Amino acid sequence: MRTIAEINEKINNQTVVVWTVEELKVRVAEVGVTQAAKEVDVITTGTFEPMESSGAIINLGHTDPPIKIRSCWLDGILAYSGFGAVDLYLGATQSVDYERGDGLEEESKERGGGHVIEDLIAGKTVHLRAIGQVTDCYPRASFETTITRDTINQFYLYNPRNIYQNFIVGVNGGDRPLYTYLGPLQPRLGNAVYSNPGAISPLFNDPNLETIGIGTRIFLGGGIGYIAWEGTQNFTLQKRLPNQTPIGPAATLALIGDAKQMERRWVRGCYFKNYGPSLMLGVGVPIPVLHEEVIKKCAVQDKELVAPVVDFSIPRRVRPTFGLVTYAQLKSGRITIEGKQVRTAPLASIYLSRQVAIELKQWIGAGKFTLTERVAPIPSDRAFLPQDRWGATIALE
Template sequence: MTSLRTIADINHKIRQGSVNVLTVEALKARVAEVGVPQTAQEVDVVTTGTFEPMESSGAILNLGHTDPPIKIRQCWIDGVLAYSGFGAVDLYLGASQPAETGISDNDGEDARERGGGHVIEDLIAGKALPLRALGQSTDCYPRSAMNTLITRESINQFYLFNPRNLYQNFLVGVNGGDRLLNTYLGPLQPQLGNAVYSNPGALSPLLNDPKLRLVGVGTKIFLGGGIGYVTWEGTQHFPLQKRLANNTPIGPAATLALIGDAKQMNSEWVRGCHFKNYGPSLMLGVGVPLPVLDESVIQACAVSDQELVAPVIDFSIPRRVRPTFGLVSYAQLKSGSLTIERKRVRTAPLASLHLSRQVAIELKQWIESGEFTLTEPVAEIPCDRTFLPQDSRGSQMNLT
């Protein structure tokens, strides 16, 4: 398709203050009003956003060396275990790591619902948190223990490095069994008492770029209220998922790995959360700008909730492959109910649709003010990855 503009053209307009940016919802309305060709001529950038739990997230921290030096081999930040198996004072704090009782200064009822996501949020908010470390004494690193307080300003590096964010699509969870199930989608009531969906549908960044044509390694994004970048495909990246005629997947598909400086983020967009009897996670705001290079970008972004579907999965069957009640449109999900086996089932989003819209609005404002320019990807996200299961092979191996 004939190119209308390049990323360099768009950045020039951003610097001049003449760029035309629409949120993805406003873009869909404009297409309905004047059609794809005219909208493509008018609009330079479309902003998308989501605010939802992303448990495969975490933070890299470098504490700085002590005197005498310590080689950390166990470490807790406000009672949450951080991984310390690399550089002497380098740590990785996982968002879904739960707090340990007897370690945190916040022991008690609240500690049981606290995890790495809450610690990341508190550090981003500027709070001072207790850190306890045990070291491996060596000639280079003689110190064996340390207790201190850290803030985001008192450490060298503090950045989010998230192995899996931005599912291109996901599933709808229901419970056809006889007891309440506590899941990563929240509580699922027995006897099809409710249905929970996690993707924001037509607002979702990657459902508006179904072939990952505009997003690649090096793409600059809104991440947690600061600037971030796409670093690689995400874990469980499955672009070969079955797709509709509009190229959107019918279930979990592509994912992205993201990175960004947490010292520049805002705790409004990075919030620890907890799922009862499942564990902690992290609510994260992510916004992706889509440059309008040609009409096909607008055509893809014009997709509506009626044209997007997700599978309804029964979590009462404890297997990797669970039974499905078929596909449902996001328009139906957002209506507040759907029908399963002639029964009306209430629906609710796990993502905040309001805050997803706000992410897209804020990113739009950044671009219009000249604070945010676009980047050319330096490599494409692979679109040929298969999805491999992991099965027990003990019976097939000589373990002696």
């Protein structure tokens, strides 16, 4: 029906028709898939959720005399420095270095790399302390200063694993509270927490990644980003329903984008009690309506998507499950597990996920954001390999 070049011409002429994925689902219910496909050119999707496998590449610029940084702390948080002399990678989940906390107050101990990334994006000042490896060409032994996003060279996010295609629902069948990457889980099935925003999430609406691939331009943190590669733990061989959506964690994407373009509203450091820091991130993916099948996939509803309920009280890689529940059940506020009504809550902000899709729609409609052809597909044959070894011993508390 259409090509990306034809859609981009409409975007440049500001004659393109763009709907959010929620608007598309409503329209399909009114007029059907075929008619909706004739009316719309681009569908926008969005999510705003914790994405802990994220981080920032930072180039500081050279000092005089030069330094070859081998240890570096940003507001007391260790940044990786084992490559270029003044290149750093700050991981979103890196926490305050307790031995080298630079005299930070106790309340700062809940800060992590995600908070420093947020502060830099917001234009705030960040304290930097570095120790160098002294060489003939890099004679400086140490360096201390403050930086902002305007006093450094490159500052971009490179996130090895973002926007899971699906995820799990966490519960706790044990007798004590558990503190997890899904937040606190209350004992004896006291609550259930899910991460994915469901039917508005990007990868649920293109389950086989037919329009999404390496090189796809996206909304990332309030700026323009790109899909750089498959994400770590990309597991496209996950079991799927007849509508091709996965029943658990499946595809993931590695994302990249210029953090100097980003907005604090869409990149927020966060902390999970007794677990650690992370990063809340807004990501929006445009789906070009190249043919009618695209609309059929985007019409999927929360009642047609499922996630496994996993018991975190069993401290093993493979945990028992209580079966599958739909996202419609999760969003209702309660699910039933073994006859018991259990309260549910999302980690993702449904409201902000919706706002990401709306803002991306506005960019496209105003001619500020064009689509890209993918340069390669995301691999579709990835198994999920465990790190088990014969004879390995496991110590469990």
